Amino acid sequence: MIKSIFFDVDGTLLSFKTHAMSEKTKEALEEARKKGIKLFIATGRSPKTFEIVKKTLGFEFDGYVMLNGQYCVVEDKVIHSMALPKESLESIIPYLEKEKISCEFVELDYMYTNFVNERVLELRKFLGSTFKPTPIEDPRRSLENETYQLCAYINEDEEKDYFENMPKCRAVRWNKLFVDVIPSEGGKGVGIKKMIDYLGISQEETMAFGDGGNDIEMLEFVKIGVAMGNAGDNVKKSADYVTESVDDEGIYKALKKFEII
Structure with a gap:
């Protein structure tokens, strides 16, 4: 039953x-x-x-x-x-900057983006009124605050390289524009x-x-x-x-x- x-x-x-x-x-x-x-x-x-x-x-x-x-x-x-490991965040930040990958950092009561690109704008249009634009912040904020999830704007072909730079984490995807990044467990x-x-x-x-x-x-x-x-x-x-x-x-x-x- x-x-x-x-x-x-x-x-x-x-x-x-x-x-x-x-x-x-x-x-x-x-x-x-x-x-x-x-x-x-x-x-x-x-x-x-x-x-x-x-x-x-x-x-x-x-x-x-x-x-x-x-x-x-x-x-x-x-x-x-369960928050993301700090060492994983410390590892991925230089990679985001080098590859110019847009990423949203999700805390419990706050959410911010390192920068906005076309993929971000496309997703916001897709979600409509159920999503509000997030402010731009330095991603190093995540090293001081508990971050539970990242929304990384990468396609499937980019996942392998991305996660080589973010150990102890994995992807769950429900949209072609981005993946939710969560702890491996x-x-x-x-x-x-x-x-x-x-x-x-x-x-x-x-x-x-x-x-x-x-x-x-x-x-x-x-x-x-x-x-x-x-x-x-x-x-x-x-x-x-x-x-x-x-x-x-x-x-x-x-x-x-x-x-x-």
Whole structure:
């Protein structure tokens, strides 16, 4: 029996076309909650940027797995927190400057960019009102402040060289323009495990919805992993079931199919 469901945000709960959650999805979530099912967010976004999304969703979840699993909160209590290693940040900064790579540095309550290029502008246009421009800062700020994630504007061909210069870290990608850089031992699957262990929910009682490359580990970890119809082929292959797209009420239809609602 499913007792908890984890939802990615961008491309899963929120449409990239409307930048909103459909009323049908909201009705489905409310019906699942009435049955006693715990509902969670599992996103790459930080607490700071998620505040914008939270208003857009208009729905209060039972807990939040943020920063791709590096920061987990339930009932206003932090149950898991994992920042990027300082030595990894110290190693990558000269490389960013040498190769002129734009990168966003994500703290819990602050986010900044070393510089803006065309890839950054393209992503901001893609995300629309769910993302606000970040200030320009010296990346060496990260050596003094806890940094949980980097958003490095590199393509797949550039990943190998990048991570040779940033040990103890790895990439999770949901967009061709950039990768989320997280600790090697992190990820949404890890964050979900921390959450269910804390709440006393078994892995057999979990379900998740996602559409991006950063959702693959999550979909493989839970009992029922559902890929959205708008997900990439690699995401669909990792799922137990592929539903319709976010713009065709994929969440509602999958919850009906599995008799969750």
